[in-house]
Amino acid sequence: MGDLIQVQKLHQHIWMPDHLQREMGQFNIFPIMNTPGNFVNCQPYNRKGFYKISLLTGHTRLYYADKNMEFKDSALLFSNPNIPYSWEDIGEGQTGYYCIFTEGFFDERQQIREYPVFKPGNNPLFELSASQVPEVSAVFQRMLEEIDSDFEYKYDVLRNLALELIYMALKMKPATSIPYADSNGPIRIATLFSELLERQFPIESPNQSMKLRFPAEYADHLSIHINHLNRSLKKVTGQTTSQLIASRIMQEARILLQHTNWNISEIGRSLGFEELSHFINFFKKNEVLTPKHFRNHHS
Numbered sequence: 001m002g003d004l005i006q007v008q009k010l011h012q013h014i015w016m017p018d019h020l021q022r023e024m025g026q027f028n029i030f031p032i033m034n035t036p037g038n039f040v041n042c043q044p045y046n047r048k049g050f051y052k053i054s055l056l057t058g059h060t061r062l063y064y065a066d067k068n069m070e071f072k073d074s075a076l077l078f079s080n081p082n083i084p085y086s087w088e089d090i091g092e093g094q095t096g097y098y099c100i101f102t103e104g105f106f107d108e109r110q111q112i113r114e115y116p117v118f119k120p121g122n123n124p125l126f127e128l129s130a131s132q133v134p135e136v137s138a139v140f141q142r143m144l145e146e147i148d149s150d151f152e153y154k155y156d157v158l159r160n161l162a163l164e165l166i167y168m169a170l171k172m173k174p175a176t177s178i179p180y181a182d183s184n185g186p187i188r189i190a191t192l193f194s195e196l197l198e199r200q201f202p203i204e205s206p207n208q209s210m211k212l213r214f215p216a217e218y219a220d221h222l223s224i225h226i227n228h229l230n231r232s233l234k235k236v237t238g239q240t241t242s243q244l245i246a247s248r249i250m251q252e253a254r255i256l257l258q259h260t261n262w263n264i265s266e267i268g269r270s271l272g273f274e275e276l277s278h279f280i281n282f283f284k285k286n287e288v289l290t291p292k293h294f295r296n297h298h299s
Helices: 002-012 018-023 132-147 154-170 185-198 215-221 226-237 241-259 264-270 276-287 291-298
Strands: 027-032 039-042 050-057 060-064 067-071 074-079 085-089 095-102 125-128
Touching (some): 027 050, 027 132, 027 154, 050 154, 095 132, 125 132, 226 241, 241 276, 264 276, 276 291
Antiparallel strands (some): 039 085, 050 074, 050 095, 060 067
């Protein structure tokens, strides 16, 4: 512990240009190494708002929103922070690279969310030919070399390299989404919905608020029609999308009322209610007691 404190103090006294301080933590790159098991659930960066570009090699099955895609050799995958995904290695092991970055890593002229490869509803997977793999690999290798360099403007170079990967993909034809016998659509959609819902919590500050509040917002992020989402959830859980969201909001509301000293207006706003009266009516409908009476009863 003492060594860690000394290192932290050392970093506090190291001067570096403002633009480097700002951009550290907004971009990183990693190699994909063979790991035990063959199923990778790719969620570590979603809560932090990271976009991700991956080079995947080997026979792979990808689960993205409610889509299932499969490729046998190599592909580029583009993922945004709002859509959970995972992949299953069905070959002898997967290798490659992935880079992650925030939306703020790019300036206003390069609004990363507006590129088709990151938009919900568009296909994020681009299969690579044998001749394209070395070209794409070389870009990731340059990223690895650049991020370890002491060049003052290395993040400008890394920005350009990330854009190069995007432009390369836009010139390609995306991989086709294919169904297969092992897929259970409603269960998969219910699982993805649950993951998105849980990522709205916990609420840790009165200044924090739910980003996804209504059923249509979840459907948009999963790139499916709201009716399809409702049917799937009803089939799997027996409840509607609205009921599931309301149940989870009530769970969080009870926690905040019992374990924080935030006022009721702050709790309501953090849970997506712009008007205090709307939160009180919602809570009373589901709990019988008002938020104030509930807090007094459980204090």
